[in-house]
Amino acid sequence: MSNPWIAIGALALVGVLIPVGMMAASYLLRPSVPEQGKSATYESGEVPTGSSTKIQFNIQYYMVALLFVVFDIETVLIFPWTVVYRDVVANVGLAEALYPMLVFVGILVVGLAWAWRNGAVKWVRSPRASRQLDHKP
Structure with a gap:
């Protein structure tokens, strides 16, 4: 043993x-x-x-990286849950298996909505690129 x-x-x-x-x-x-x-x-x-x-870097790079890490961790946590989902439903029932994951995904959706509202996922165009677009015929 x-x-x-x-x-x-x-x-x-x-x-x-x-x-x-x-x-x-x-x-x-x-x-x-x-x-x-x-x-x-x-x-x-x-x-x-x-x-x-x-050199000052745009904070947007860090926000995109942070959002990537959050949703990468979401994928890492959801994948094992999907593998054992059928067995968990058979043992404890649909509500006990599904509700915790729905709460988890809901918290992430609220976080994404907050980030979206605050402009974290809106890519800011550089002033030089904006001027070049304005001068094109």
Whole structure:
């Protein structure tokens, strides 16, 4: 008779050893060429030029990424539910199987409506692109 915690412990150990091993291997195998550009803020290896090296990004990129993560997690949570749906309905009934998922999807729909109302999913056109569209015949 085996203890189920042994498998969990082994999985946790593998989950820690693989990333640590990869970081150790990359540390040992990478070339070391120190220079000024590598210590810069963006660590791209290039020395920043110009008067302003800070670039402001549109918050829209972050909002789209956040919405993607929310709906990606929704997919990850709904898929296993659909796999066991028939068995759960047979064991506990339709209401107990369906209502929690409807509440979950309803909360996500309310969140999407809020994001839509606040303009999170409306892509903002750059001023330059707007001017180019205005000048076309």
